[in-house]
Amino acid sequence: MPGTNLTRDEARERAALLSVDSYQIALDLSGAQQGGTFRSTTTVHFTARRAGTSFVDLVAPEVSEVVLNGQSLSPAEVFADSRIALPGLVEGRNELRVVADCAYTNTGEGLHRFVDPVDQQAYLYTQFEVPDARRVFACFEQPDLKATFQFTVTAPEGWSVISNSPTPEPDGATWRFDPTPRLSSYVTALIVGPYHAVHSSWEGPDRTVPLAVYCRPSLAEHLDADAIFEVTRQGFDWFQEKFDHPYPFVKYDQLFVPEFNAGAMENAGAVTLRDQYVFRSKVTDAAYEMRAETILHELAHMWFGDLVTMEWWNDLWLNESFATYTSVACMAHAPGSRWPHAWTSFANSMKTWAYRQDQLPSTHPIMAEIRDLDDVMVNFDGITYAKGASVLKQLVAYVGMDEFFRGVQAYFRRHAWGNTRLTDLLSALEETSGRDLKTWSKAWLETAGINVLRPDIRTEGDGPGAVVTSFAIRQEAPDLPEGAVGQPTLRPHRIAVGLYELGDDGVLSRTDRIELDVDGERTEVPQLVGRPRPAVVLLNDDDLSYAKVRLDPESLAVVTGHLGGFTESLPRALCWASAWDMTRDGELPTRDYLKLVLSGIDQETDIGVVQSLQRQVKLALDLYAAPAWRETGLDTWSEATLRHLRAAAPGSDHQLAWARALAATARSEEQLGLIAGLLDGTETIEGLAVDTELRWALLHRLVATGRADEKAIAEELERDATAAGERHAATARAARPTPEAKAAAWASVVEATGDDALPNALQEAVIGGFVQTDQRELIAPYTPMYFARLADVWETRSREMAQQIAIGLYPVLQVSQETLDTTDAWLAEADPSPALRRLTMESRAGVVRALAAQAADDAASEMA
Numbered sequence: 001m002p003g004t005n006l007t008r009d010e011a012r013e014r015a016a017l018l019s020v021d022s023y024q025i026a027l028d029l030s031g032a033q034q035g036g037t038f039r040s041t042t043t044v045h046f047t048a049r050r051a052g053t054s055f056v057d058l059v060a061p062e063v064s065e066v067v068l069n070g071q072s073l074s075p076a077e078v079f080a081d082s083r084i085a086l087p088g089l090v091e092g093r094n095e096l097r098v099v100a101d102c103a104y105t106n107t108g109e110g111l112h113r114f115v116d117p118v119d120q121q122a123y124l125y126t127q128f129e130v131p132d133a134r135r136v137f138a139c140f141e142q143p144d145l146k147a148t149f150q151f152t153v154t155a156p157e158g159w160s161v162i163s164n165s166p167t168p169e170p171d172g173a174t175w176r177f178d179p180t181p182r183l184s185s186y187v188t189a190l191i192v193g194p195y196h197a198v199h200s201s202w203e204g205p206d207r208t209v210p211l212a213v214y215c216r217p218s219l220a221e222h223l224d225a226d227a228i229f230e231v232t233r234q235g236f237d238w239f240q241e242k243f244d245h246p247y248p249f250v251k252y253d254q255l256f257v258p259e260f261n262a263g264a265m266e267n268a269g270a271v272t273l274r275d276q277y278v279f280r281s282k283v284t285d286a287a288y289e290m291r292a293e294t295i296l297h298e299l300a301h302m303w304f305g306d307l308v309t310m311e312w313w314n315d316l317w318l319n320e321s322f323a324t325y326t327s328v329a330c331m332a333h334a335p336g337s338r339w340p341h342a343w344t345s346f347a348n349s350m351k352t353w354a355y356r357q358d359q360l361p362s363t364h365p366i367m368a369e370i371r372d373l374d375d376v377m378v379n380f381d382g383i384t385y386a387k388g389a390s391v392l393k394q395l396v397a398y399v400g401m402d403e404f405f406r407g408v409q410a411y412f413r414r415h416a417w418g419n420t421r422l423t424d425l426l427s428a429l430e431e432t433s434g435r436d437l438k439t440w441s442k443a444w445l446e447t448a449g450i451n452v453l454r455p456d457i458r459t460e461g462d463g464p465g466a467v468v469t470s471f472a473i474r475q476e477a478p479d480l481p482e483g484a485v486g487q488p489t490l491r492p493h494r495i496a497v498g499l500y501e502l503g504d505d506g507v508l509s510r511t512d513r514i515e516l517d518v519d520g521e522r523t524e525v526p527q528l529v530g531r532p533r534p535a536v537v538l539l540n541d542d543d544l545s546y547a548k549v550r551l552d553p554e555s556l557a558v559v560t561g562h563l564g565g566f567t568e569s570l571p572r573a574l575c576w577a578s579a580w581d582m583t584r585d586g587e588l589p590t591r592d593y594l595k596l597v598l599s600g601i602d603q604e605t606d607i608g609v610v611q612s613l614q615r616q617v618k619l620a621l622d623l624y625a626a627p628a629w630r631e632t633g634l635d636t637w638s639e640a641t642l643r644h645l646r647a648a649a650p651g652s653d654h655q656l657a658w659a660r661a662l663a664a665t666a667r668s669e670e671q672l673g674l675i676a677g678l679l680d681g682t683e684t685i686e687g688l689a690v691d692t693e694l695r696w697a698l699l700h701r702l703v704a705t706g707r708a709d710e711k712a713i714a715e716e717l718e719r720d721a722t723a724a725g726e727r728h729a730a731t732a733r734a735a736r737p738t739p740e741a742k743a744a745a746w747a748s749v750v751e752a753t754g755d756d757a758l759p760n761a762l763q764e765a766v767i768g769g770f771v772q773t774d775q776r777e778l779i780a781p782y783t784p785m786y787f788a789r790l791a792d793v794w795e796t797r798s799r800e801m802a803q804q805i806a807i808g809l810y811p812v813l814q815v816s817q818e819t820l821d822t823t824d825a826w827l828a829e830a831d832p833s834p835a836l837r838r839l840t841m842e843s844r845a846g847v848v849r850a851l852a853a854q855a856a857d858d859a860a861s862e863m864a
Contacts, residue, residue: 004082006057006131007372008312011142014054017089018140020147021045022179025137029155029192030173033122035113037061037101042138044096046147048089055083057134057141058100059110065099082134098138106759107798108261110135111190114759116258118218118722123193125257125272127265130313130376133185143184144311144419150179155192162191162214164268166251180268181248182417184309189267191255198225202236202252209236209247215256218722219278228254231292235299238334239326244409245416248307254295258723259761261800262380263294266301266323273298280724281693284653286608289331289339296327303412311419313370316379318422321366321388324350325396328389344569345608347543350386352577352612355548356584357382358450360845361483362838366391367422367445374835377799390546391444397494397544398440399433407432440492447489451547452476453518453539455555464532471528473497473518473539475547483841493518497525498541498571499534502558508536508565515544538571549578560596564603573609580616583624586852589860590625593617594633598640607653614641614661622773623815623846624853629861638665642674650687659688663697667774672707692720696728704735704772727765734769742779745770749805750789753796760800767808776813783811783819787826794836806836810843815850823847 028039044056059082063075066084078085084098104113104124109132114123126136134141153161153175161167164187165177180188195214202209211232213225232254236247249269260274277291300323310319328350331342339345357363362381366388370376396404407429415424422445426437454474459466473495477488499512511534514527536555540547551559559575566572579596582588588596597613604610621633641662648655666672675698677683678690690698699716702708710733717729734745745766748758758766770779786809794802811819823844827837 004057005372005374006142008314008370011144011312014140015142015144017049017052017054018145019047019049020140020145021047022148022150023137023139024150024152026152027136027154027190029124029153032104032113032124032192033156035104035122037103038111040098040100040102040137042096042098042100044098044138044140044147046094046096046140048091048094051091052089054086054089056086056096056098056138057082057131058084058098058138059132059135060100060102062101063098064101065097067097069094069096084138096138100138102136105135105798106259106757107801108259108760109798109800112257112259114258114723116216116218116723117726118216119194121194123195123216123258125191125255125260126189126267127261127272128186128188128267129265130186131373133188136190139185141185143186143309143313146182146184146309146417146419148179148182149185149188151175151177151188151190153177153190153192159193160191160195160197160214162189162195162253162255162270164188164249164270166210183268183306187266187268187306187309189265189270189272191257191270191272195255196220196223198223200225200229202233204236204240204247207246210251212251212253213256214253215275215278216258219256219275219280222278222280223256224279227288228291228295231295232299234334234337235296235327235330238330239300239303242326242405242408243303243412244405245303245307245412248302248416252299252302254298259759261760264298266298266305268302268306271298276724281691282656282689283693284607284611284657286345286611286653289342289345289608292331292339293324293327293342293345296330297323300326300330304408307417308412308415309419311421313373313376313379314367315420315422316370316376317366317368317384317388318425320380320385321392324385324389325392341569341606343543344573344606346389347570347577348573348606348609348612351390351543351546352580353382354386354390354546355450355577355581358387358448359481359584359849361481361841363448363481363484363486365446365448365486374799374833378803378835378838387546393543394444394494394545395429395437395440399429399435399437403433404429443489443491447491448484448486449477449480449488451489451491451493452478452550453493453495453547454550455537455539455552456522457533457537457552457554459533466533468528468531468533471525473523473525475518475521475523481845490520493540493545493547495539495545495547496541497528498536498538499528500536500538500566500571502535502562502565506562506565507567508558508562508571509567510541510571513541518545538574540574541571543570543574548581549574550582551575551578560599563596563600569606569609572604573606576604576609576613583616583620584849584853586856589857590620590853591629591633591857591860593620594637598636602644602647607657610654611657614657614664618661618664620853622813623850624857626854626858626861629857634665634667638662638667638671641665642671645685645688650685651689652687655685655688656694659685659694660697663694663701666701667705672702672705675701676707692724696720696725696732700728700732700735700769703732704737704774706737710736723761727761730762730765731769734766735772737772737775737778739778742770742775742782746782746785749809750785750793757801760804763801764804764808767804771808771813773813780811780814782809783814783822786811787822787830790826790836790840791830791832794832802836803839806839807843810840812843812846812850815847815854817851819847820844820851 022045024043026041063079066073157173161175164180196217198213200211253270256275264273304322305319328342328346331339411428456472458470497514500508535558539549583593625633645658679698713732
């Protein structure tokens with residue numbers, strides 16, 4: 001159950017009354033193999049600034065003992081929902097003891113329990129952000145009430161127990177950890193089970209930090225620990241230099257854990273990561289780059305987030321954006337980095353996410369107003385991570401990188417082990433840069449929405465001999481989406497203008513770069529007047545600012561024929577991103593976007609960009625293409641995927657990417673026959689390893705198109721009798737194109753409760769199989785069923801599980817006015833909570849956008 005929704009006002013009131021000194025937490029996990037509940041005993045020492053009343057947080061099936069300052073309180077009288085009332089606090093020191101039976105979960109929240117089908121052993125890990133430490137022990141669950149935490153854990157003999165402090169030698173089956181430094185409750189952690197470990201160290205100039213990597217034994221053969229340690233050490237080197245503050249903790253463990261909801265979590269000294277990052281099969285370099293960014297993101301949090309922590313969740317964006325910006329900067333600039341092109345990937349993926357989020361009705365200022373925990377739970381979004389990081393990159397360009405990091409260093413020195421607000425960082429940056437950041441902050445952090453930059457170029461003459469007579473940059477602030485709060489805002493931008501010439505060999509080379517500040521509706525660029533007009537003018541070259549960019553008609557014409565001709569990956573990515581954004585906005589018909597991609601993707605060397613283009617084309621065809629033309633477009637795309645697969649270099653990343661693209665879209669008898677042949681071994685493609693993960697991708701397509709049945713799924717699961725295999729099988733079964741399969745999938749996700757409810761990872765897998773773009777008509781009857789059950793699901797499921805269902809089962813494929821009307825009627829009648837209303841409005845906006853894009857594509861057909 002979700003538990004009581006803590007408000008910011010309640011948190012402020014509690015922080016004004018209390019300061020917390022220490023927790024001693026004893027957990028009896030000896031029955032973890034069997035599951036159920038575990039005994040949790042918590043002793044908290046805290047100080048009250050005056051006599052009064054307050055509460056401590058706890059989610060537990062049963063509380064057996066509450067003792068406050070030596071006086072026993074009746075659990076029946078003081079414990080309700082997720083709070084224990086604390087009446088009669090005395091001024092000064094107080095002591096609270098709570099004994100409870102807490103529950104293992106299978107939702108990825110609190111203390112998650114997973115049984116590996118390979119060895120039938122249980123594996124546990126905690127996930128506490130945002131409010132889920134209270135599922136494991138009684139605590140004051142808010143980031144500004146820091147304390148020390150001392151864990152004592154009883155667990156089955158032979159298991160490992162890992163926490164924030166170094167693992168001690170067990171006394172029989174009991175591990176007694178040293179107290180942590182002062183931490184927020186949400187970054188404490190316990191990982192328990194018969195995990196496999198690999199140990200190493202980072203050798204710094206003044207100290208050695210022990211490093212370790214953990215995973216389940218069934219994944220140990222795939223664990224590339226040396227590569228993980230290499231990235232980690234590069235991060236330690238770079239962050240130590242840039243932050244000029246010692247690593248704050250005694251050791252650094254990275255634990256790859258099962259059924260993890262997020263990418264990773266910055267538990268102090270004990271980072272948990274999703275174990276899909278232990279690659280069981282061949283992946284492209286883009287997957288290794290994504291993993292490296294995640295590793296470095298969490299490492300940056302050890303300083304920014306764990307050492308110095310936000311006072312309240314309003315500054316969640318700063319916590320996440322800082323870690324994202326510095327992780328990418330480390331990859332781009334650290335000596336010996338494998339990914340010096342990291343800013344290309346950032347422009348291609350993170351910024352695309354940000355632009356999408358910023359055009360939803362839920363768009364909000366980067367520094368969002370977080371009223372309560374429900375607000376936080378839906379705010380792990382593209383604004384908080386991607387737009388925030390983009391704006392930090394802009395800030396670095398504005399103040400200078402050296403000045404930025406000098407300000408960060410001062411910030412760490414002043415606030416180590418404490419809590420801060422945004423103003424604390426900005427004041428430090430003002431001191432080191434000499435810039436007044438109040439106006440910048442108001443424009444960038446306190447307003448919502450996006451800007452569009454367009455070049456306004458006038459020339460004397462046409463063609464190659466044309467001379468520029470005027471050059472300006474026009475800035476627009478489009479209206480915010482319907483339902484969004486705020487006003488369109490023009491902002492100051494620090495950008496570069498790249499000038500490119502087209503050689504006889506088709507290569508686009510940058511011949512000049514002008515960096516300048518753009519402010520207001522029109523910014524003149526006199527440096528270009530009187531010069532020959534370049535072949536391509538690219539605004540925001542080097543991707544310094546956060547803004548949607550448009551190409552002028554002459555540049556667009558050159559790029560359309562020669563987009564692959566850029567010598568560097570970043571300008572290519574910026575042009576690809578601009579074209580995709582125009583497609584989403586209905587400015588570029590889907591059929592023209594498909595032509596553009598097919599004209600240049602064979603020249604794209606960056607594999608991450610290639611894979612993004614493949615996903616975007618498929619999405620555009622499924623949602624943005626005019627329905628009457630969609631089949632033609634899908635046929636064209638699927639034929640192209642097969643052609644590129646056969647042409648790709650054997651064993652290359654591009655070959656694997658095209659194999660997966662074909663598996664996502666195959667439709668003709670030839671294509672499906674090839675997939676079936678690759679799966680059963682009667683067909684081969686030189687260099688293509690049809691390994692475990694690719695086998696499942698191929699089978700999923702055969703199942704979804706009715707070419708494979710339950711027997712084939714069962715046989716494949718027998719080949720891959722692992723947790724990942726179970727997830728793939730669940731997806732495949734839900735993807736079968738029969739009413740019976742859809743009904744069974746729906747029931748397992750929406751109707752099942754209690755012990756019959758699916759774990760988080762299996763629920764996600766079933767939803768992914770249920771929603772198949774080729775099966776619109778088959779799943780159309782579930783639209784009214786979705787709205788009939790949505791409110792109940794939200795009220796009875798944990799937040800993670802409810803969000804999966806609310807987002808994953810919304811009828812996004814039913815692109816029609818009827819879907820919008822049904823949504824609007826439900827919103828009016830159900831009057832959902834702000835968090836659920838936000839998620840529903842975001843999904844609705846996807847249908848609105850798809851309808852507009854389809855109309856634009858249809859209009860293009862009529863014009864043709």
